[in-house]
Amino acid sequence: MSDDKADSRRRAVALAYSGERLDAPRVVAKGYGSVAERMIELARQEEVFVHDSPELVSLLMQIDLDERIPAELYQVIAELLVWIGELDRQRDDR
Structure with missing residues (x-):
């Protein structure tokens, strides 16, 4: 399968x-x-x-299964985790 075909389909990580x-x-x-x-x-x-971020998914698709994310992605993933924590707290407060 070519990369072009794979890139046109929905991806998830x-x-x-x-x-x-x-x-x-x-x-x-x-x-x-x-x-x-x-x-x-x-x-x-x-x-x-x-979370729907095609750019981030594209980067994460390059990482092997069961591998930790590279240090270059720590900041963006940390920001997502903080945001998710805030969403969870808001949901719990309802």
Whole structure:
């Protein structure tokens, strides 16, 4: 399959983060097309936050499964985690 065809389909990447101080988030799943759609559907069913950023997904798709994100992505992922924490707190306050 060519990269052009893969790039035209929906992509999804799932990260896991333990919250441990010296641990970085890991890529735990990724997929294209119907696999990506199913990942997003399941995440929403389980009330797992889904962030739509094609540029970030493109970078994360390059990371092997079960690998930690590279240091270059720490800042953007940290900002997302803080934002998700705020959303969770707002939801819990309702």
